Amino acid sequence: MASPAETSSPPDDVIARQAALLARPPTLERRMANAIRALAIDAVERANSGHPGLPLGMADVATVLWTRFLKFDAADPRWPDRDRFVLSAGHGSMLLYALLHLTGHAGMGMDVLERFRQLHSAAAGHPEYGAHPAIETTTGPLGQGIATAVGMALGERMLAARFGRSLVDHRTWVIASDGDLMEGISHEAASLAGHLRLDKLTVLYDDNHISIDGATRLATSDDALKRFAAYGWATKRIDGHDPAQIAAALSFAMRSKKPTLIACRTIIGFGSPHKAGTSGAHGAALGAAEAAATKAALGWTAAPFTVPEDLAQAWQEAGGRGATPRRAWLKRATRHPQRAEFERTLAGRLPDNWLEKLAALKAEIAESKPKLATRQSSQKVLEALVPLVPELIGGSADLTGSNLTRVKDMAEVAPGQFAGRYLHFGIREHAMAAAMNGLALSGGLIPYGGTFFVFSDYLRPALRLAALMHLRVIHVLTHDSIGLGEDGPTHQAVEHLASLRAMPNLLVFRPADTIETAESFELALRRSDGPSALVLCRQSLPTLRADVTENRTARGAYVLAEAASARQATLIASGSEVAIAMAARETLAAQGIAAAVVSLPCWELFAQQDAAYQAETLGTAPRFGIEAAAGFGWERWLGPDGVFIGMAGFGASAPYEELYRHFGITAEALVHAVQKRLALH
Ligand SMILES: Cc1ncc(C[n+]2csc(CCOP(=O)(O)OP(=O)(O)O)c2C)c(N)n1
Ligand SMILES: [Mg+2]
Secondary structure (H helix, E strand, O other): OOHHHHHHOOOOHHHHHHHHHHOOOOHHHHHHHHHHHHHHHHHHHHHOOOOOOOHHHHHHHHHHHHHHOOOOOOOOOOOOOEEEEEEOOHHHHHHHHHHHHHOOOOOHHHHHHHHOOOOOOOOOOOOOOOOOOOOOOOOOOHHHHHHHHHHHHHHHHHHHHHHOOOOOOOOOOEEEEEHHHOOOOHHHHHHHHHHHHOEEEEEEOOOOOOEOOOEEHHHHOOOOHHHHHHHEEEEEEEOOOOOOHHHHHHHHHOOOOOOOOEEEEOOOOOOOOOOOOOHHHOOOOOHHHHHHHHHHOOOOOOOOOOOOHHHHHHHHHHHHOHHHHHHHHHHHHHHHHHHHHHHHHHOOOOOOOHEEEEEEEEHHHHHOOOOOHHHHHHHHHHHHHOOOOEEEEEOOOOHHHHOOOOOOOEEEEEHHHHHHEEEEEEEEHHHHHHHHHHHHOOOOOOOEEEEHHHHHHHHHHHHHHHHHOOOOOOOEEOOOHHHHHEEEEEEEEOHHHHHHHHHOOEEEEEOHHHHHHHHHHHHHHOOOOOOEEEEEEOOOEOOOOOOOOOOOOHOOEEEOOOOOOOOOOOEOOOOHHHHHHHHHHHHHOOOOOOOEEEEEOOOHHOOOOOHHHHHHOOOOOOOEEEEEEEOHHHHHHHHOOOOEEEEOOOOOOOOHHHHHHHHHOOHHHHHHHHHHOOOOO
């Protein structure tokens, strides 16, 4: 059913402003913008689905940016020193596809636009990283694009500090909408960017006063410019349909010593006689009659999916503007003393010797068998990795001393100082995770970031995009259960393991000791096609593994301790509960019950093993799972007859040993369950 907003007609001021703008003699630039508009109209009509409002509204801004300012060469969309363009308001995807098509990018021919929103089309509903090489990041969930772009702008500064301006000197441009600026993540990210003085970041705000429910004043009355100014940004307000003002604002942004927000006052659905300036233009095809009327109002007479020769030519030239600077860059890169290192990191190849210190650490740990919390194990592992893997950069959302994410010799990144490797993200988990995505997308950097496991909820949407985009980012999530003790149920993760395990293409590691932690990090770093979450505990755990030659975590689960004789029970656990299972095994053995312990640090990797390995590991004896978390999903490994010991609800505030007893997550409880199941009780 149409909402009242969708059926409303353009307000008088929009009609007057649009008429005045359309009465101006059409310049080449305006006609070039109209080519974007026409293609957006055609593609949305053909698909009978999509969002014409933003491309029609922002076409003038995009035309000035792409023809005069954006540094790119359509012949090589992966040129490392290209400017980054992020369409944060991903629903306006046809703007991006039209730009890529018009500037002559291979793989975005008219046939692709004609298949907008169809299966396997590079012109998907929202821009998808990987669907076309010029799509810098996946957008659509509002706010993610701008926050990812903050990571890209930060990545540029960090890479420039490492390799110098002759190799790395580019800008990041973002188109963001009302929705982007309303989302909380953009507030976090803008605050971080302002603090760090990311002056090569420019946000072009599509200030059209309209969102889906109608006028933005229905839901917001803040002054975005004042807000951004308070974050430390330079701001400007312009008429988003006036090329001279647009160009002046973009020049201003280039000179600015701060990140810049340019509020471009636009008319959503510009040109549409009956839908311009209304939410009716936002997210549905205009309809044949309105599409024709819009083209007529714009003075566009070309057939659908065609562009007049002079405009095609002018756009093609814009697509080649970057050829000369790119060739000059290639020459510089060839001669650059750090060329090999630059190429290695960009290709995502780890250094040859990256595991040397880790191997030594594992050997030493297997020998000395310390009692450590896995967050401390993680710190030891990072101490071994950080010196040998220069592209590894770390940070935390204000929990450095708890997450133990900073290791010695890691200088910090600070405003204007980007040579360091450690980031204080502040209490901004969501922006941290999105910025990590942007850092990974910059190429040549592998970010890890820490927070408490329970607060993975605060960053989940960005982690989901990392999984969707196949990005190598590593989340260090400590204080993973009731094992954190006194801080209580607000801080104790319960459902988070199940929830993260449900996410496609994310590896969730919950290691049981230092050896498994080292193995998990090794796997997370080796992985080049997706994110990893390391779920780590606060309380001390014994070292359980003595063998270090094979990375046993790589198989997801393995028999840590086989039963002394034919298995009567298989105890399956992860993380801090593996030690509990080992204790239960011992008690059972004393009672003549032969139980094996299976350590299950990574469900996803275990699920990838062949059926024979899985069957052999899990065995045919009754299975018992123990994990200080919700049991959701455990039947996958336990089968219908299995027994699960874990959390049935939220935790509580108390010393952790007491909590384990209170919630019955103990060796005694496990022993009892086995006895009962085997009817020996
Ligand atoms: C996180 C998130 N919430 C909701 C949506 C659904 N949605 C898509 S666009 C939009 C708002 C549209 O307003 P605006 O951002 O101003 O875009 P415009 O209509 O001006 O193009 C919403 C709520 C979304 N894409 N992402
Ligand atoms: Mg809007």
